[in-house]
Amino acid sequence: MKNQKRRDFLKTAGLLTAASCLPLNLVELAFADDSKNFTFAYISDAHIQQIKGNKFVRNWDRGLSRAVAETNLLNPKPDFVVFGGDLAQLGKKAELDHGADILAKLDYKTYQVMGEHDYYLDLGEYWSEIFGKQYYSFNHKGVHFIVLNSILTFDEWTFNRWGTAEQRMNEMAGLDNPNGSPFMVGEKQRQWLKKDLEKVSKKTPVVVFSHSPIQKIYKGWNFWTDDAEEVQRLLKPFDDVTVVYGHVHQIQYNQIGNISFNAVMATAWPWPYPKSYSQNKAYVPKLTVPMNRANPFHERDATGWQLIDINSGRVDLRYSLTNNSNRTVAYNPLTGQPEDKDFQEKTKQVPPQEHY
Ligand SMILES: [Fe+2]
Ligand SMILES: [Fe+2]
Numbered sequence: 001m002k003n004q005k006r007r008d009f010l011k012t013a014g015l016l017t018a019a020s021c022l023p024l025n026l027v028e029l030a031f032a033d034d035s036k037n038f039t040f041a042y043i044s045d046a047h048i049q050q051i052k053g054n055k056f057v058r059n060w061d062r063g064l065s066r067a068v069a070e071t072n073l074l075n076p077k078p079d080f081v082v083f084g085g086d087l088a089q090l091g092k093k094a095e096l097d098h099g100a101d102i103l104a105k106l107d108y109k110t111y112q113v114m115g116e117h118d119y120y121l122d123l124g125e126y127w128s129e130i131f132g133k134q135y136y137s138f139n140h141k142g143v144h145f146i147v148l149n150s151i152l153t154f155d156e157w158t159f160n161r162w163g164t165a166e167q168r169m170n171e172m173a174g175l176d177n178p179n180g181s182p183f184m185v186g187e188k189q190r191q192w193l194k195k196d197l198e199k200v201s202k203k204t205p206v207v208v209f210s211h212s213p214i215q216k217i218y219k220g221w222n223f224w225t226d227d228a229e230e231v232q233r234l235l236k237p238f239d240d241v242t243v244v245y246g247h248v249h250q251i252q253y254n255q256i257g258n259i260s261f262n263a264v265m266a267t268a269w270p271w272p273y274p275k276s277y278s279q280n281k282a283y284v285p286k287l288t289v290p291m292n293r294a295n296p297f298h299e300r301d302a303t304g305w306q307l308i309d310i311n312s313g314r315v316d317l318r319y320s321l322t323n324n325s326n327r328t329v330a331y332n333p334l335t336g337q338p339e340d341k342d343f344q345e346k347t348k349q350v351p352p353q354e355h356y
Pocket of ligand 2: 086115116117211246247248
């Protein structure tokens, strides 16, 4: 894809359908039969932002460009790349075009996930024009991959509440804006998912890419998917299910029943940890441990890239952090959940809220 023009890339991406954070994640799928092993990379939350004309916020451009360059240098080469959503900051054509131009430099087949920053200006119209379907599935070397558009919300909020498309976009773009609305996958897509899963063997590893978490972490910041339980119910019959998500711009991991959850970092900036982690235990996913970082708004704090292994259908993430100690969140078959052993050992005497 290196020498392809953007138009060709977009056409290809549309046909293949597809997924994204600086963090770049490399996913390795390891099976008993070595010949089946493969890797893929994951980049997310670039938030490409137009200032005026062809001027864009340089730091966000650089975060994404760096991830693309590092991905191209990976050895062994990943089979494909996923972009996890929030390519644009305010959903503008100029932002999506500029972001797509940077992604077009990837040497790999690329799958796209829809983020709320890509969607709420024109309700995904231009994004779909350049990238294709908003939800879809594909099989790759024995694994069933599903991409969901998880950032939809109530019709009343989407269609009736706001005077202009720009206002709607701005209201949804704020992290802690009470005028926002909870994300959801929605009935139509859940019906599609149910049908899609009917043809998948219960023994097949299932990996879901979504932008929001498909679990309920903190509603005040929309680290939340309102119909998460209904989606989880559809995934329940399968032996090995992993949901990889962007949007939260931080390391999170969790286990709910048979489903492992792993967040990826952003290429743009890290979000701080919600106060709910310390204030409301009900919203704290078990074993989610904040990163030990002094300044959450340091330019490159909590950005970096990650290697992901999927062993027997379970995801292990190796976070390579630019300004923090590296972290590994690995699935522990003995406890049946993802764990960050080193970090938890180091921090077990200290309550998480002291690590903001
Ligand atoms: Fe984001
Ligand atoms: Fe987002």
